Amino acid sequence: MNTVLLDELVASVGKQNLRVLNVMVRQNGELIARHDFEEEQPHLLYSASKTFTSMAVGIAVHEGYFRLNDLVVDFFPDYLHTCTGDTEFLKRITIHDLLCMAAGHAECPVNKADWRSGQKWDIAELFFEEPVVFEPGTHFTYDNSATYMLSRIISSATGTNLDDYLYEKIFHPLDIPKPDWDRCPLGFPQGFSGLHLTAEYLSRFGQLLLNKGAWNGQQLIPSGYVEQATSVQIKTDDFTPDFATADYHQGYGYQLWMNSYPNSYRLDGLYGQYVIVLPEKNAVVTYVSDEPDNMTGIIELTWNTLVDKL
Incomplete structure (x- = not known):
């Protein structure tokens, strides 16, 4: 040392x-x-949790569960009825757009949620209710609901919740005991926050x-995905x-x-x-x-x- x-x-x-x-x-x-x-001691990581969600997406893409250009609405066919107004932009949001905070919302709908204990609100519903005012992929809005949707897509596509999926794919190979991950009112890991880890x-x-997804001779995350994730995907000048x-x-x-x-x-x-x-x-x-x-x-x-x- x-x-x-x-x-x-x-x-x-x-x-x-x-x-x-x-x-x-x-x-x-x-x-x-x-x-x-x-x-x-284990500490709430808040939005540093988001990067773990992203790496789960990269692994799931590599394993063939979905593609980055897949449409978000295709994973949530029962939610379109919650939308108000024009849905043209909404129907064009891709997983890539969620990853780089470019779903097209002007503000984060999670900020409008009722966080009082016992409330059974659905963040996916908030995501679909929020007007999509920008063409997806063109405008950066820091949007917790976008990351939450990635957690839900992992659950839907793999049949495994985000926390269990990441334990198998990343935490266990890194000799990290399964960490706590706070959940939404419906019981899904938040994705955008909620992970607890020690420093x-x-x-x-x-x-x-830094190893581009490699650990002890194993490629845990595809190196190409890590390179994409750690490169500029969208400008943030107006943040x-x-x-x-x-x-x-x-x-x-x-x-x-x-x-x-x-x-x-x-x-x-x-x-x-x-x-x-x-x-x-x-x-x-x-x-x-x-x-x-x-x-x-x-x-x-x-x-x-x-x-x-x-």
Whole structure:
């Protein structure tokens, strides 16, 4: 272990009063540095969960369950009656469009859901009820319902829920015990959030992506899919929430963000859950955090205190 690599980062966390819980650095396939501000334990990954859903899709495509250009409506024939208005765009949404947040909604319908305990609402219904105002594939809208639909498609096509499918295909080969995954009111894994992992297990998944889907001589995820997922599939220039820094304007892949640092990408979850993959450094930097006010400051720790040391 490199005992001084993270000294500047740790000092910067303290100076900025950032609520980082755990940070880990892998390089050349090895865990080379870590700092635990608090004891490591399984933590809700929020939207970093999305990337796991994406990789399940890539595996299922490789196994012949469906194709990226398959139409979403074909998996949900009973839902079209919930649609209001013109359905021309809706009928053209593909799995590719879900993966790159380009279904055509102007806003995320999950934000309108009643999250009070005991409510039996259906996110798929919300997806189909939301007007599709942009031609699918042309406009980026950060849309949790799109990722949820991928979870439902995995269940429908494979006969196995997302969490069980990923345990067989990824978690078990990575020696990760089956993790908890929060479910929607209908009992399906949320897909867009809800996965709980420790920082170390999360960093293994980052290493798997850096390896283009290979682990201990096994190709767990098709390398071609990982390359697609970690490349720009759609521009994000007009993604303009208050927190959006340059790291949110470099484009989006398949449930992954591109970084301002050249040729790098990340998993990205609320309150500072990040896996920053740096292929040119053959490195993966993983953060588990609980930072309510300045989560993008955690991404910037990498650029300001660490990347030049790797």
